[in-house]
Amino acid sequence: MAKNKTALEILDDPDFKALVSKKNTVSLILTILEFVLYFGFVGLIAYNKPFLAQKMSPDSDTTIGIPIAVLTIVFSWVLTAIYIFWANASYDKDVQKVKDKMGG
Amino acid sequence: MPTTVPQTMIGQANPTAIMFFIAFVISTLVITYWAAKRTKTTKDFYAAGRSVTGFQNGLALAGDYMSAASFLGIAGLVSTKGYDGLIYSVGWLVGWPIVMFLLSEPLRNLGKYTFADVVSYRLSQRPIRAAAAAGSLVVVLTYLIAQMVGAGTLIKLMFGLPFEIAIVVTGALMISYVIFGGMIATTWVQIIKAGLLLSGATILVLMTLNKFGFSYGELFKQASSATPLGQKFLEPGGLVTSPMDAFSLGLALMFGTAGLPHILMRFFTVPDVKAARKSVFYATGFIGYFYILTVTIGFGAAVLVGQKVIMGIDAGGNMAGPLLAEALGGNLFLGFLSAVAFATILAVVSGLTLAGASAFSHDLYVGVIRHGQASEKDEVRVAKIATVGLGVTAIALGILFKGQNVAFLVGLTFSIAASANFPALLMSILWKKFTTAGAVLSIYTGLSIATVLLILSPTVWVDVVHKSEKDAVEAKMKTLDANYKNMTEALTKYKAAAGNKSEIDQAIAAEQTAIEAKKKEITEKVTDEKDRAKQIKAAEAKSTKAVEVLQGLAGMDAATAEKALADAKPKYEAEKKETGAAMPKAIFPLKNPGIYSMAAAFLIGILASLMAPDKDAEKKFDAEKLREYLGVGAED
Numbered sequence: 044m045a046k047n048k049t050a051l052e053i054l055d056d057p058d059f060k061a062l063v064s065k066k067n068t069v070s071l072i073l074t075i076l077e078f079v080l081y082f083g084f085v086g087l088i089a090y091n092k093p094f095l096a097q098k099m100s101p102d103s104d105t106t107i108g109i110p111i112a113v114l115t116i117v118f119s120w121v122l123t124a125i126y127i128f129w130a131n132a133s134y135d136k137d138v139q140k141v142k143d144k145m146g147g
Numbered sequence: 148m149p150t151t152v153p154q155t156m157i158g159q160a161n162p163t164a165i166m167f168f169i170a171f172v173i174s175t176l177v178i179t180y181w182a183a184k185r186t187k188t189t190k191d192f193y194a195a196g197r198s199v200t201g202f203q204n205g206l207a208l209a210g211d212y213m214s215a216a217s218f219l220g221i222a223g224l225v226s227t228k229g230y231d232g233l234i235y236s237v238g239w240l241v242g243w244p245i246v247m248f249l250l251s252e253p254l255r256n257l258g259k260y261t262f263a264d265v266v267s268y269r270l271s272q273r274p275i276r277a278a279a280a281a282g283s284l285v286v287v288l289t290y291l292i293a294q295m296v297g298a299g300t301l302i303k304l305m306f307g308l309p310f311e312i313a314i315v316v317t318g319a320l321m322i323s324y325v326i327f328g329g330m331i332a333t334t335w336v337q338i339i340k341a342g343l344l345l346s347g348a349t350i351l352v353l354m355t356l357n358k359f360g361f362s363y364g365e366l367f368k369q370a371s372s373a374t375p376l377g378q379k380f381l382e383p384g385g386l387v388t389s390p391m392d393a394f395s396l397g398l399a400l401m402f403g404t405a406g407l408p409h410i411l412m413r414f415f416t417v418p419d420v421k422a423a424r425k426s427v428f429y430a431t432g433f434i435g436y437f438y439i440l441t442v443t444i445g446f447g448a449a450v451l452v453g454q455k456v457i458m459g460i461d462a463g464g465n466m467a468g469p470l471l472a473e474a475l476g477g478n479l480f481l482g483f484l485s486a487v488a489f490a491t492i493l494a495v496v497s498g499l500t501l502a503g504a505s506a507f508s509h510d511l512y513v514g515v516i517r518h519g520q521a522s523e524k525d526e527v528r529v530a531k532i533a534t535v536g537l538g539v540t541a542i543a544l545g546i547l548f549k550g551q552n553v554a555f556l557v558g559l560t561f562s563i564a565a566s567a568n569f570p571a572l573l574m575s576i577l578w579k580k581f582t583t584a585g586a587v588l589s590i591y592t593g594l595s596i597a598t599v600l601l602i603l604s605p606t607v608w609v610d611v612v613h614k615s616e617k618d619a620v621e622a623k624m625k626t627l628d629a630n631y632k633n634m635t636e637a638l639t640k641y642k643a644a645a646g647n648k649s650e651i652d653q654a655i656a657a658e659q660t661a662i663e664a665k666k667k668e669i670t671e672k673v674t675d676e677k678d679r680a681k682q683i684k685a686a687e688a689k690s691t692k693a694v695e696v697l698q699g700l701a702g703m704d705a706a707t708a709e710k711a712l713a714d715a716k717p718k719y720e721a722e723k724k725e726t727g728a729a730m731p732k733a734i735f736p737l738k739n740p741g742i743y744s745m746a747a748a749f750l751i752g753i754l755a756s757l758m759a760p761d762k763d764a765e766k767k768f769d770a771e772k773l774r775e776y777l778g779v780g781a782e783d
Binding site: 047052053054059062063064066067069070071073074077078080081082084085086088089090092095096103104105106108109112113115116117119122123124126127130131133138141142 | 230233234236237238240241243244245247248249329350363364367368371372381382383387388390393394397401421425427428431432435438439577646769770772773776777778779
């Protein structure tokens with residue numbers, strides 16, 4: 044194994060750069076998804092109330108808006124789960140790999 | 148016995164509630180005693196020795212966030228407004244994923260005790276700590292006042308305890324938890340409270356669904372027929388009117404969560420980033436689940452308790468949850484749930500106080516006054532003094548704001564958190580060229596613009612500052628409406644009698660007999676004094692108008708009467724328009740300034756940073772990256 048890299052060398056290390064950009068990309072994509080999810084819901088309330096007021100089926104009084112609101116909550120949670128799975132499976136390993144290069 | 152008054156124990160000293168509450172207080176004080184022995188260093192006091200697990204921190208975060216206002220308030224909003232309450236609950240949740248994706252890990256790796264540690268990491272310490280402490284303290288104080296006033300009102304409603312005593316008891320307990328047990332005690336108080344609240348709400352929902360054969364479809368079916376709104380109860384209503392308002396409020400809710408100091412502080416209590424992200428996952432799950440429960444409780448209360456009863460006890464519907472608990476589980480369950488609500492209030496204010504004390508001691512005292520040079524012992528001592536100071540201030544302001552409409556304070560808290568704290572924090576983590584001037588200006592801009600615009604918004608300018616004018620105009624409108632309705636009704640009924648003197652005299656006599664009978668009927672039937680006076684007044688106004696119309700008809704022929712009826716409408720509309728013009732108008736149109744104050748904070752931060760670049764801070768950004776992404780050198 045090559046000699047331990049110093050902090051300055053790590054900053055130029057391609058693995059470290061890849062790790063930083065991967066983490067930022069994943070965070071950004073998930074943030075945008077959450078944004079679209081919530082403001083999509085808000086947009087429906089603001090611009091298309093009749094859509095949300097539709098009944099689920101002719102013999103039910105439940106409106107489509109109710110499951111949509113609940114699903115907005117559930118999907119927000121699912122997004123955090125996706126992030127955890129990604130971070131545990133991929134990010135932590137990449138971090139360890141770069142740290143090993145520093146001899147830590 | 149009159150039947151219009153519901154039989155409820157709410158508002159009376161409930162022995163079960165007091166027993167449960169005392170059990171909670173004793174167990175939390177035992178924990179505080181145990182925590183006090185383990186709280187020696189600043190790390191123990193501010194960050195529970197960084198020994199909190201991801202799961203525990205998830206519960207504690209949820210505990211910090213699930214206030215009595217959201218438990219009782221959202222259930223109440225749903226029970227009175229239906230779907231609109233559900234819209235609100237969604238808004239409260241969506242900030243959490245943002246906290247996870249953008250902040251949780253950098254906070255853990257870069258920070259020590261407060262979020263100012265992160266913002267000032269590679270920038271100049273003193274000005275940033277001063278600005279960040281200002282942002283934190285304003286957020287903590289506004290939120291604390293809102294919680295305190297809410298606490299006093301709720302405790303009074305639930306236990307019949309006087310407002311002032313309720314606030315002093317809450318304040319005293321909160322000070323003891325924080326002062327003696329620091330973050331360790333505060334965290335365990337949160338965990339216990341979150342556990343109690345989640346299990347209490349779950350039991351209540353199971354009992355509710357049991358009444359509907361465990362079918363949500365059946366619950367909604369009955370909800371739509373149980374309220375005067377009918378099917379509209381299950382549709383979006385008047386809460387969101389203008390898209391811009393909705394968007395601005397949504398932004399403040401989403402990013403305000405990511406700027407609350409007592410939430411951000413919790414990321415310093417876990418040992419590593421893995422636990423930090425895990426805690427947000429658990430917290431989001433718990434909070435989402437909690438809001439779904441709360442909404443179910445609201446719909447259940449609308450059906451099983453009824454809007455009339457709920458709003459009879461509290462117009463805002465805040466007692467919907469406790470009333471439902473009483474209806475389904477009797478006095479015992481009501482007592483349990485009331486105690487849980489009290490515990491909830493206590494836990495939330497403790498978390499806030501600790502965050503405020505940290506900002507004061509760690510940022511203002513050590514960072515600004517002592518230039519970063521102070522012993523640990525000194526720092527903890529100042530934090531404890533700040534805790535007492537904040538606690539006493541919260542008690543005093545809580546009592547001062549008694550009976551005031553403080554709903555706007557929650558909006559203010561979230562707008563400031565989203566505008567003063569979040570932009571500076573995000574830019575310091577992500578943007579290499581961010582400078583000290585950029586951070587300081589961004590924080591002060593967000594703070595001042597959010598505050599000023601909210602004061603000029605309809606929420607404060609119309610509903611608080613010009614409340615009397617608004618109420619006067621609304622009362623005038625109501626009178627106009629009633630007059631028009633009474634007049635047209637009388638005209639329509641009697642127009643055939645125009646010009647016929649004997650018929651008119653007969654009708655006047657009949658009206659006079661009718662009103663006496665009606666008054667007697669109301670006096671017998673309605674027990675509530677205020678309600679009775681109101682109904683009698685309305686009946687009298689109607690009768691007086693009818694007599695007036697009849698007297699007028701004596702000098703008219705049929706055609707004139709017909710014309711008078713036709714003329715009434717445009718005249719009424721013109722009068723209404725004229726009265727409406729006197730309605731006080733807000734200077735700033737949106738109910739929540741989030742969209743403007745956030746944009747301004749980002750813009751000023753970016754412009755100031757670009758205009759005067761700081762090469763030194765840019766260089767340090769690279770070193771910051773090592774710590775941010777790899778955890779090299781992170782506080783342990």
